Amino acid sequence: MNKTAKLFLSIGLMTSLLLAACTDNSTSSSSSSSDADPNISVVLKTLSSPYWKYVEAGAKKAGEDLGVNVTIVGPSAESEVIQQVNMLEDQLSQSPDAIVVSPSQPDTVIPTLEKAAKDVPVLLIDSDADFKGKVTFIGTENYTAGQEGGKKLASLLQSGDKVVLISGALGNPATDERIKGAKDALEQAGMLIVSEQPADSDKTKALSVMENILEKDSEIKGVFAANDDMALGVLRAVQAKNLDIKIFGTDGTEEAVQSILDGGLTGTVAQSPYNMGYQGVEYAVKAAKGEDVESRIDSGIDIIQKDNAQKQLEFLQTIGK
Structure with missing residues (x-):
């Protein structure tokens, strides 16, 4: 091989190495095709x-x-509001063509969203917020989800029965609205709300909160929790006391649905988180291309109990693969 050929071979190898290095991906979660x-x-x-x-x-x-x-990025817990804001700002610094956000505390993040909306389409999923420039909100009406769950729970109880509400992190609009809807429905049906406690959407915290409630009052007949993790934590406390308490969660997670089939949780208000994620990206692409997007897209809810839990479980197992 002459010197010229060796030189071109060396340049080609160096170029290949540089290209390989440039394709290294260290993002939290991504699916990609090409830079174009x-x-x-x-x-x-x-x-x-x-x-x-x-x-x-x-x-x-x-x-x-x-x-x-x-x-796709997200903080270590829903209560890590500042961490989420920092992640949002970091993503915006990378100049995306559109950004999809589920704000933990809308009031905290609105200034950042308003600033971002001047340069890039901003879409919200799961939790809504009012700010200038928002493209759309995709998700469940959380008040309605709580209200329907509260109605179903009340239908299994007697007027005057004692009921507990387990809420998420204080200031989280999604869980706050669910609790408000459930509370209105339960009170309208004649239930007595004896305790309303936050558990930060955390299973272990919900267990502790419910243990404390049951120490003071063992005559609780029903519990509505603003998410399934908290409902499952409540269930552990109830089972430890060997009590018969109807427990409803919210979200329709696989663990919650399996618990319903196993005779644990009474029910859950299933939202469509998979569809929220899918449609969030789908409409973000449309917005990035300048296409029209409806200002509000309702992803709907389903009440899951033992009669339809198996069907829901099979669906969740399919999308979880």
Whole structure:
């Protein structure tokens, strides 16, 4: 091989190494095709709970189906509001073509969202917020979800029965609205709300909260929890006392649905987290291309109890693969 050929071979090898280095991906979660495709950022409340894993799965699948780059991030817990704001700002600094956000505390993040909306389409999922420039909100009407869950729980009880409400992190609009809806429905049906306690959407905290409530009052007949993790924590406390208490959660996670089949939880208000994630990316791509998007898209709810739990479980197992 002459010197010229060796030189071109060396240059070719160096170029290949540089290209390989440039394709290294260290993002929290992504599905991608090529740099020429739209880049969609998704900032969730957390990536640590089953509910948000379904949202993440939907967003990833949309990225694959539509052939776009999707980066998904979220803090370690829903209560880590400042961490979420920092992640949002970090994603915006990377100049995405559109950004999908589920704000843990809308009031805290609105200034950042308003600033972002001047340069990039901003779409909200799961939890809504009012700010100038928002493209759309995709999700369940959380008040309605709580209200329907409260109605179903009340239908299994007697007027005057004692009921407990377990809420999420204080200031979380999604869980706050669910509790408000459930409370209105339960009180209208004649139930007596004897305790309303926050458990930060955490299973272990809900267990502790319910243990304390039952120490003071063992005549509780029903519990509505603003998410399934908290409902499952409540269930552990109730089972430890060997009490017969109807427990409703919210979200429709696989663990909750399996618990219903096993005779644990009474029911759950199933939202459509997978669809929220999928549609969030789908409409973000449309917005990035300048296409019209409806200002509000309702993803709907289903009440899951023993009669339809198996069907729901099979669906969740399919999307969880």
